[in-house]
Amino acid sequence: MKYSIGLAVKDDYDKIVRLYEKAFEHREGIVAKYYTGFNEYLSFFVNRNNAFIVEEDDTICGAVLVHETPDMFCGRSLYIEFLAVLPDYQNKGVGRALIEYVCGEAHRRGITEVSIRTACYKDAYLIYRHMGFRDSQSDCRFLTMNLKKIDTDVD
Secondary structure: OOOEEEEOOHHHHHHHHHHHHHHHHOOOOHHHHHOOOHHHHHHHHHOOOOEEEEEEOOEEEEEEEEEEEEEOOOEEEEEEEEEEEOHHHOOOOHHHHHHHHHHHHHHHOOOOEEEEEOOOOHHHHHHHHHHOOEEOOOOOOEEEEEHHHOOOOOO
């Protein structure tokens, strides 16, 4: 499969909402019912060029929202706020491609650390550990990857 990864734009909002619904709740309409501020939330990331999507043809099959924060230990850190992949595209490298893309973008921006919180998704926790993220808090759901230790041969 041939995927393209790039920045999300305002025209992608509805597709990202459907992606979220299918990836997590498997119920259409859940975002409108329970997450009434989702478009504002999404807008925050899109307007700051911190929302990335994976597309195959016209299908957004994955999305990630990130934000940059100052960090007194490492300078600047990138936090992966939201990562979702459509069920039909899971276990096919889409999520990994998004994380690798985001880490590359962070490196280009001069950011030296990327963090993610897995909530209760134990499978995701194991995947992130396999990718190089390490526990950074005692609850074993908050992981960090130090980009200084990653090969800098990023396009």
